[in-house]
Amino acid sequence: MERDNSGSLPIHLACKEGHVKIAQELLQYCLDPADMVNDRGQNLLHIACTYRNYELVRYLLEDPKHEMMINQKDINGNTPLHLATISWHAKIVHALTWDKRVYLSELNHDNLTALDIAEVRQGTSVSLSQRLTWNALVSAGTPPSSVRFHPKKVETDSTTSDIDKQTHTTEQYKDRIDTLIVVSTLIITTSYAVGFTFPGDVEQGILILLNRPMFHLFILSLTISAFGAISSTIILMWARLGDPPSSGFCS
Incomplete structure (x- = not known):
């Protein structure tokens, strides 16, 4: 070749x-x-x-x-x-x-x-x-090296400025995550509330709507939104609370 x-x-x-x-x-x-x-x-x-x-x-x-x-x-x-x-x-x-x-x-x-x-x-x-x-x-248990590499530190005011910027950026992301958690939680609450609200009592309401195609579509959409919101909430909570310490994760 x-x-x-x-x-x-x-x-x-x-x-x-x-x-x-x-x-x-x-x-x-x-x-x-x-x-x-x-x-x-x-x-x-x-x-x-x-x-x-x-x-x-x-x-x-x-x-x-x-x-x-x-x-x-x-x-x-x-x-x-x-x-x-x-x-x-x-x-x-x-x-x-x-x-x-x-x-x-x-x-x-x-x-x-x-x-x-x-x-x-x-x-x-x-x-x-x-x-x-x-x-x-x-x-998987991948170890760090015994001689860790550390980028050269610059002894100037820019170091403090960079740290402040990083902290500010981190706080912004946390605020956004908190907002999304609130929104997804509201979607879950609304989905369950609507799911148990039928015309008349629960049994009669289900009997009235059971044979209507749009009712089945409604239940499907409701289920998807509920499970999607639950999954999103779990992922967002993991992102919000599961961050490893900065010394080990972001050098």
Whole structure:
């Protein structure tokens, strides 16, 4: 196989573009896929993790012939787990962390584990994909490195200003969540109140409306709104109260 100008083989491009079947077909002609790395020293699993190709990651993990790729490092010392964390793909991170062959404590050339990367790369506002990725790493027992990386601190007034801005932003998000919790709770209350309010008493009201198609549509809509509001309330309460301490979650 010939390489392009970036040092990539056709199978690398298939992994990059998400062509799983083409990659599977090309793998049949590869004697040792672990040795087929690009100019950054990345194997097929590295590339699949970088470009968020979950189906290919799952295929490579399920085939014992490719297990040499699982903990292989690129030129920066990153394993596939490091790159999946950098890409914030929680599903891939979960698949890797719960595979017993994956070394969770592996360090890259910056002496960072995958958990360190997740904590160092987060900004002031944490997205859902970042939170889920961090949760996947922690729940699988991924450790921090013994020598933690800390960005250089600037001893100026701007440091205090940045902290104030972060605190203000956090409070804004909490206020918005509180408002949404109130709204979803009102929807739940209203749904249950309407559900038990029928013409006449409950039994006669149900008998009167039971054979009307619009009544069935009404009950279906009411059920969907109630369960949707309940789910939203639970998620919002988890987001509001379940934040890990800032020292461990957002460095």
